[in-house]
Amino acid sequence: MELIFLGTSSAVPSKHRNHPGIALKAFGEIILFDCGEGIQRQLANVKISPMKINQIFISHLHGDHILGLPGLIQSMGFRGRDFNSPLHIYGPPGLEKTKQSIFNLGYFSVDFPLIIHEIDEGIVVENDEYVIEAVKTYHNVENLSYSVYEKKKPRFLREKAIELGVDPGPDFGKLHNGIEVEVNGKIIKPEQVLGNDRDGVKLVYSGDTKPCDEMIRFAKDATVLIHESTYNSSDEDKAYNNFHSTSAQAAKIAKEANVKELILTHISTRYTNINDLKKEAIEIFENTKVANDFMKINLSKIHKKYENK
Amino acid sequence: MELIFLGTSSAVPSKHRNHPGIALKAFGEIILFDCGEGIQRQLANVKISPMKINQIFISHLHGDHILGLPGLIQSMGFRGRDFNSPLHIYGPPGLEKTKQSIFNLGYFSVDFPLIIHEIDEGIVVENDEYVIEAVKTYHNVENLSYSVYEKKKPRFLREKAIELGVDPGPDFGKLHNGIEVEVNGKIIKPEQVLGNDRDGVKLVYSGDTKPCDEMIRFAKDATVLIHESTYNSSDEDKAYNNFHSTSAQAAKIAKEANVKELILTHISTRYTNINDLKKEAIEIFENTKVANDFMKINLSKIHKKYENK
Numbered sequence: 374m375e376l377i378f379l380g381t382s383s384a385v386p387s388k389h390r391n392h393p394g395i396a397l398k399a400f401g402e403i404i405l406f407d408c409g410e411g412i413q414r415q416l417a418n419v420k421i422s423p424m425k426i427n428q429i430f431i432s433h434l435h436g437d438h439i440l441g442l443p444g445l446i447q448s449m450g451f452r453g454r455d456f457n458s459p460l461h462i463y464g465p466p467g468l469e470k471t472k473q474s475i476f477n478l479g480y481f482s483v484d485f486p487l488i489i490h491e492i493d494e495g496i497v498v499e500n501d502e503y504v505i506e507a508v509k510t511y512h513n514v515e516n517l518s519y520s521v522y523e524k525k526k527p528r529f530l531r532e533k534a535i536e537l538g539v540d541p542g543p544d545f546g547k548l549h550n551g552i553e554v555e556v557n558g559k560i561i562k563p564e565q566v567l568g569n570d571r572d573g574v575k576l577v578y579s580g581d582t583k584p585c586d587e588m589i590r591f592a593k594d595a596t597v598l599i600h601e602s603t604y605n606s607s608d609e610d611k612a613y614n615n616f617h618s619t620s621a622q623a624a625k626i627a628k629e630a631n632v633k634e635l636i637l638t639h640i641s642t643r644y645t646n647i648n649d650l651k652k653e654a655i656e657i658f659e660n661t662k663v664a665n666d667f668m669k670i671n672l673s674k675i676h677k678k679y680e681n682k
Numbered sequence: 683m684e685l686i687f688l689g690t691s692s693a694v695p696s697k698h699r700n701h702p703g704i705a706l707k708a709f710g711e712i713i714l715f716d717c718g719e720g721i722q723r724q725l726a727n728v729k730i731s732p733m734k735i736n737q738i739f740i741s742h743l744h745g746d747h748i749l750g751l752p753g754l755i756q757s758m759g760f761r762g763r764d765f766n767s768p769l770h771i772y773g774p775p776g777l778e779k780t781k782q783s784i785f786n787l788g789y790f791s792v793d794f795p796l797i798i799h800e801i802d803e804g805i806v807v808e809n810d811e812y813v814i815e816a817v818k819t820y821h822n823v824e825n826l827s828y829s830v831y832e833k834k835k836p837r838f839l840r841e842k843a844i845e846l847g848v849d850p851g852p853d854f855g856k857l858h859n860g861i862e863v864e865v866n867g868k869i870i871k872p873e874q875v876l877g878n879d880r881d882g883v884k885l886v887y888s889g890d891t892k893p894c895d896e897m898i899r900f901a902k903d904a905t906v907l908i909h910e911s912t913y914n915s916s917d918e919d920k921a922y923n924n925f926h927s928t929s930a931q932a933a934k935i936a937k938e939a940n941v942k943e944l945i946l947t948h949i950s951t952r953y954t955n956i957n958d959l960k961k962e963a964i965e966i967f968e969n970t971k972v973a974n975d976f977m978k979i980n981l982s983k984i985h986k987k988y989e990n991k
Contacts, residue, residue, distance in 0.1 A: 385760055386723050392753075410753040411720040414695050434788035436756045440749075444701070444719040447745045451694055470786060477783040479743030479776065480823050514789050 374399040374523065374574050374672040376597070378638065379415040380407075381664040383603045383617075384437045387642040391415050391666055392437045395578060395599065395638075396426075397521060399672075400502045405429040406519060406578050412441035413448045419667055423449050424458070428498070430505070431464030432580025433516040434471060443475045450483035459486035463498075463507075465515040466491045492517070503573075508591045510582035513616040518580050518591060523573025526550075534566040574676045577632070581639065583613070584622040592630035596676045599664070600626060602637035605650045620650040624657035633679045638664040683708040683832065683883050683981040685906070687947065688724040689716075690973045692912045692926075693746045696951040700724050700975055701746045704887060704908065704947075705735075706830060708981075709811045714738040715828060715887050721750035722757045728976055732758050733767070737807070739814070740773030741889025742825040743780060752784045759792035768795035772807075772816075774824040775800045801826070812882075817900045819891035822925040827889050827900060832882030835859075843875040883985045886941070890948065892922070893931040901939035905985045908973070909935060911946035914959045929959040933966035942988045947973040 375398040380391030392409020396416070403425040405412075416423055423445055432438055442462070449460065462468060469489045475481065490497070494517075498505040502524055507517045529549040531541075539545065539561055544554045551563045577592040579600045592598045603617035612619045618626075620637050627635035635658055637650060644650060647663045654661040662668075684707040689700035701718020705725070712734040714721075725732055732754055741747055751771070758769065771777065778798045784790065799806070803826075807814040811833055816826045838858040840850075848854065848870055853863045860872045886901040888909045901907045912926035921928045927935075929946055936944035944967055946959060953959060956972045963970040971977075 385757060386726065388723070388727050391723065410750070411723060414697070414700065414720060417695065418697050436752060436788055436790060439788050440753045440756075441719070443745060444749045447749075448694060467788065471788055474783040474786040477786075478780055479745055479748050481745055 374576075374676075376576070376599075376636075376670040376672060377419055377421070378664045378666060378668045378670075379412055379419070380409045381638045381640055381666050381668075382409075382437075383601075383639045383641045384435070385642050386411070386437075389666060390640065390642065392441065393639060394441060396421060397576065399521075399523070402427055404505075404521070407432055407438040407580070408441040408445060409437050410440040410444075413445045415666065416445075422452075424452055424454060427458070427460060429460070429462045430497075430507075430517075430519050431462060431468060432518065432578070433465060433512055433514050434467050435514065435581070438580070439471060442471070443478055443481070446475065446483060446487065447481060449485065454483070454485040456485060459488050461488045461490060463490040463492050465517055467515075506591075508587055510579065510587055510591075511585050511616060512581040512583070516580045516582050518582065518588060519578050520591060520595070521574075521576045523575070525571045525573035526567075527571055528568035530566050530568055534561075537561050537565060539566070572680075574672045576672060579618075579623075581617060583616045584618050584626055588626050589629045592626065592632055595630065595632040596672055596679070597634045597636060597670065598627050598630065598632040599636045599638055601639035602650060602654070602663075603639050603641050605644065606653055607649075608641075608643075620654040620661075620663075621657055624654035624661060627658040627661070634660045634662065634675055636662045636664050636670065640664075683885075683985075685885070685908075685945075685979040685981060686728055686730070687973045687975060687977045687979075688721055688728070689718045690947045690949055690975050690977075691718075691746075692910075692948045692950045693744070694951050695720070695746075698975060699949065699951065701750065702948060703750060705730060706885065708830075708832070711736055713814075713830070716741055716747040716889070717750040717754060718746050719749040719753075722754050724975065725754075731761075733761055733763060736767070736769060738769070738771045739806075739816075739826075739828050739887075740771065740777060741827065741887070742774060742821055742823050743776050744821075744823065744890070747889070748780060751780070752787055752790070755784065755792060755796065756790060758794065763792070763794040765794055768797050770797045770799060772799040772801050774826055776824075815900075817896055819888065819896055820894050820925060821890040821892070825889045825891050827891065827897060828887050829900060829904070830883075830885045832884070834880045834882035835876075836879055837877035839875050839877055843870075846870050846874060848875070881989075883981045885981060888927075888932075890926060892925045893927050893935055897935050898938045901935065901941055904939065904941040905981055905988070906943045906945060906979065907936050907939065907941040908945045908947055910948035911959060911963070911972075912948050912950050914953065915962055916958075917950075917952075929963040929970075929972075930966055933963035933970060936967040936970070943969045943971065943984055945971045945973050945979065949973075
């Protein structure tokens with residue numbers, strides 16, 4: 374599981390920071406969180422085909438988080454995306470109107486299903502491999518923060534299986550996937566050859582929000598919390614007035630939620646030197662990084678590092 | 683007068699080519715032609731404030747030529763553009779619907795007047811300094827090509843003025859600006875101290891079009907013709923089917939219109955090496971350049987170079 378930051382600015386982009394967008398490379402697909410203007414070129418830069426994106430999660434309907442959607446959708450159309458490859462976009466109420474407006478911007482049509490999910494809090498997507506959940510947090514318009522939780526299979530106890538007479542091969546795979554097998558007329562159940570339940574990677578992305586207790590609960594024990602940090606503490610009044618967070622506030626959330634690592638993003642272009650932002654966060658929560666465009670984070674590696682601690 | 687290419691790709695952008703957009707720095711302002719996704723970052727890259735843009739001319743309503751409008755407009759709002767600074771956007775019918783859709787994309791409002799001009803052929807803007815004209819050309823949706831013609835003042839005949847008793851100073855300026863002055867009870871008329879009429883810079887931008895006679899007439903004797911060249915001759919069938927031009931076709935237009943210089947743009951990302959495009963154009967019309975993002979062209983210098991030829 375890998376994170377790729379496609380845009381790390383706040384409302385006004387700069388030469389080095391594009392509007393927000395985060396790609397999660399996992400489970401054989403690319404899951405996109407927010408889609409600011411310019412995301413299709415940012416994807417081209419890191420050689421990710423937009424065709425691999427089947428799900429986009431929008432935190433809120435401010436321009437800097439959605440204005441890359443029209444171009445990205447159109448680009449998928451140009452590449453021949455068809456009715457077999459629906460694109461699902463999740464976000465707060467109003468997203469259906471956003472879709473209609475995209476199709477009315479100019480001459481614009483696509484041949485694939487564009488399925489809008491106006492969602493509330495709770496589990497949004499769940500399958501055998503992961504769960505994606507949303508929670509309402511506090512911006513000046515409705516904002517959803519998202520978590521992705523990897524369902525990690527228990528370890529397969531290979532020697533135990535051999536001891537029970539199972540031959541290495543397809544039966545190992547079946548058992549690891551929870552399917553019982555018959556060996557010499559004897560039924561072997563998965564639980565006989567599987568280790569204890571294991572926690573998977575937990576990723577949390579704040580979208581735009583002021584610091585809040587909901588986030589502490591939602592991010593509890595996360596592997597990585599990506600939290601907005603539009604300002605530093607010297608502009609705490611601006612953060613308060615605009616329903617944003619400072620880096621110190623994001624660090625406090627990370628500490629109280631007991632996350633493993635914190636990544637600050639959504640950085641105001643007023644800060645050309647991000648050292649101050651980082652410094653005040655690290656004083657509160659040591660494992661803090663400030664995101665840059667194209668920064669990659671290996672989530673599985675971080676998870677493994679802390680798994681046995 | 684200077685041209686700055688902000689985006690030179692066709693429908694699909696690449697790492698090195700943004701969606702279309704051309705800034706004309708002249709007459710104390712920035713005039714923008716087309717506004718593809720990402721233009722606000724391209725402007726940041728060349729240190730042009732969006733606040734200097736008061737007029738945008740849209741060739742046609744395909745996404746690659748308009749999807750930078752929502753972000754650019756919003757960005758002007760963030761910078762405090764107010765009711766004293768209207769933004770005028772000119773383009774083909776349908777542009778008013780584009781505006782309404784922009785405001786319905788999400789939470790979006792601005793405090794300055796956004797004035798849409800759905801235009802036809804003919805003179806679009808005229809003042810003391812320049813004339814902007816439009817002509818319909820041939821794409822698969824309505825496309826307007828634009829020309830900008832600089833009204834150049836005749837030379838001021840300084841020695842003649844002194845001979846007539848005019849003192850160097852404010853009266854020189856008045857006469858050069860067409861206002862008569864009184865010297866020792868005698869009226870001096872501008873025509874007494876002004877040289878012959880002079881041609882100014884003529885710039886023509888094609889937007890997206892197949893090659894056509896209208897363009898030859900419209901671009902007649904232009905200083906610079908910016909013509910789309912989505913394909914080279916090996917893909918002439920694609921150019922034909924998609925109502926685009928090849929570089930050879932653009933060069934033929936330039937030659938027949940007797941322009942001074944031709945700049946090819948709207949280059950398909952299929953061509954990673956643009957030498958072929960350039961080569962086939964130069965064989966037909968020598969003074970050809972292929973545009974790159976951030977390329978700057980000094981129009982006044984080109985005009986001067988050919989003025990006395």
